[in-house]
Amino acid sequence: MTLIEKILANHSKEKVVCPGDIVDIEIDVRAARDFGGANVVKNMQDHQLKIHDPSKTFFTFDCNPTGSDQKYAVNQQICRLFARDNGVKVFDINTGIGTHTLIEKGLAYSGSTAVTTDSHANILGAVGAFGQGMGDKDIAAAIHKGKVWFKVPKSVKINLRGKRPKGLYAKDIVLGLLDHFGANSLLGYSVELYGEEVDKLTLDERITIASMGTEMGCIILLFTPNEAIMEYSEFRRGEKLELIKADKDAEYEQEFHLDLDRFVPRLALPGEPHNTVPVKESTGVHIDSAFIGSCTNGRMEDFRIAAKILKGKKIAPGVVFKIVPATDEIWNECLKEGLINIFKEAGAMVSNAGCAGCAAGQVGQNGEGEVSISTGNRNFPGKQGKGKVYLASPATVAASAIAGCIVSPDKIPDKPLVRDHTSNRIVTDTLDQIPGEKDSKPKVVEGRVWYIPMDNIDTDMIFHNRYLTITDLDEMGKYTFDNLKGFENFSRVVMAGDIVVVHKNFGSGSSRQQAVDCFKALGVQAIVAESYGAIYERNAINAAFPIVTCKAISNLHLSNGDDVRINFETGEIQNLTKEISVLGERFSEVQLEIYQNGGLF
Known part of the structure; x- marks a missing residue:
């Protein structure tokens, strides 16, 4: 095994x-x-x-x-x-x-x-x-x-x-x-x-x-x-x-x-952790803030690497540098080894241990138009604020904080660069209106299609982390897709009984149940995707919300507004408007049992 x-x-x-x-x-x-x-x-x-x-x-x-x-x-x-x-x-x-x-x-x-x-x-x-x-x-x-x-x-x-x-x-x-x-x-x-x-x-x-x-x-x-x-x-x-x-x-x-x-030193470009380039290809990009921490890089070795680069140097003017150890034990070790003093003398802000920016609950968030370089694991739009986030190693982040722009540790200039005042504005809408929940549990459903031909729609695009404290199901619907570009008004125009069809890796990212429950609040009947994030798939199944996996979505030649029929027991998906049929994956025994039971409980 x-x-x-x-x-x-x-x-x-x-x-x-x-x-x-x-x-x-x-x-x-x-x-x-x-x-x-x-x-x-x-x-x-x-x-x-x-x-x-x-x-x-x-x-x-x-x-x-x-x-x-x-x-x-x-x-x-x-x-x-x-x-x-x-x-x-x-x-x-x-x-x-x-x-x-x-x-x-x-x-x-x-x-x-x-x-x-x-x-x-x-x-x-x-x-x-x-x-x-x-x-x-x-x-x-x-x-x-x-x-x-x-x-x-x-x-x-x-x-x-x-x-x-x-x-x-x-x-x-x-x-x-x-x-x-x-x-x-x-x-x-x-x-x-x-x-x-x-x-x-x-x-x-x-x-x-x-x-x-x-x-x-x-x-x-x-x-x-x-x-x-x-x-x-x-x-x-x-x-x-x-x-x-x-x-x-x-x-x-x-x-x-x-x-x-x-392998070479790399960084992830804003928006997608998997969209990476060698650091040298982004050298010179101005930054407004830097962050070292998160569950990915908040360890002692990370801070020792950063301290070695920062010792005796200052953060570039106009750059805010935030440091958050992963645990209190690591924080105390940084104090004993004199690293906290190095960070403070360099001009960094050191916070108490925790997740920091990823969770939108501590330091690490950035503002509209702000450019950040971070050791975090996610830089989805809106995940760490309204600005742009590059992901990199602690060494690259520390060097960039000194330089005022993205550089590798061996390319730190003698004088830091100063950020200009131009910025790209990002505007998002605030949405309202909550259609009611649909409680029936049929094995065959028909509905109007919302076809979103996109891969990697993550949970922050579905239900942003600024709404995570919401526990009322009826309140969740109005925030559905409000962080997905082009679909910010989804909750206003979706109708109970509609079906959402997407491409690969739908629901990647966070474990938040709200990214499933928000569709239930709107009365969406089902989601069809080529594949799902592993946690999202479990959450949907356990909530008795129908999700169907289908590798042949493109063969349906879908357009928004087409009528489709889905058979959960057989996996058959029909485009009734264009009279096309494909076979997806049928519900497993576990999924069907939980679905018919109305949920895991």
Whole structure:
């Protein structure tokens, strides 16, 4: 078996599992964050669910660790009160990013399983653990039963050959992988990384690479722990651990061989994490702000790299530099090593540990027309504010903050460049009107088509993170697609009974359930796509919202307004207007059962 198959089999009643099997797996860690946590509590209370094992249940407050947003503060307190009543551990606002905390506290380690409301829970692949971001219904079910259903994914093996070039950082490696594979060619796969240089990667470097598996569309990006990482996990866990690894005769769907010595320092251009170019191609682009942090690059090694570049230098005039460690333990280590002092003397702002810009709840957001360079993992439009965001390594970010423009560390000019006052304005509309919910559960539906021939429509385009504190289903509909260019008025003109048809990787990005529920609020009957983000697919199925996968959408020759008929049991999709029929994937037994039940609960 592959590594993912080994882990899932070890946590199920099956001795052997194969791709496509749907199994119940035991979950070692069931966690909810401050965003999504209140909805988990609501699900638990509404359905009178008991906690299977409080010692394996946790809350992690990392999206808004300052408690500066009133709605987040309310949600955090809802979780605290629930935790106190049920003997559940809370890693509160003074702790840091939840996934990092699970590793630090020895809760995630080789062969273990964990689910959280964090779409980057697959970061735990860095220590050879199965981590999966899930929606609030999934997490509530996991807390209640101690198990979740899961479809065993196909596995892909990537071999990185050759020597690692000097000055190539972990962020450059993962951006190189994104450049090669894009956002959806590995969609739904479990990916294992191997190679002589891969085995030498530190925990911090593995975390950087594993965390961007989400942006590659992977279920998870897994590393087999080396000796140093096993020693770290055993120290944190306080006991001897078993190394779980793939069998030598494991079967992979595909195997790729890439030459690591051909990788170069890269950055992702604004809007798409997978749209990467060598840093030298963007040298000289003026910046207004810089950010080092996030679950991707908020580790000690990242800050040591930045401090080495920043020591004795100043941030360019007009540039705001924001630094946010991933955990409080890392923050304190930065203080002990004198790094905080280096950052402050250079002119940077250092905040307490947490997710920062990605969650729209802490520092890291930018304004309209602002150009930022960031170590984050996402730069979707609107994700970190209304400006443009480049993604790069901590070394490139630190060098650029000094220069006032994008540069590599070896190209920092003697004098910084000063930003001019020109900017491109981005205007978005505020939408209203909420059509009612449609509750019927037919196996065949007909409706008018909204055809959106786009790949990689992420959850921030569907339901932006500034609305995440909304828990009322009826209120969600009016914000649907209000961050998708060209479809900002969707909620005003969509009609109950309409069907949305898109292309590849629909719903990539965050684990937010609202990106599903907003369509239910509008009365949309179904979504048809070539493929879906893994978490989005689960969220839709668990919410009994019909989604159908169809690789042959182009053969339907759809136009907006065409009438289509979908048979969930057979997978047949008919363009009634043009009398064309294709076959998509029928509902699985699990999907049909949950659909007919009206939801996971």
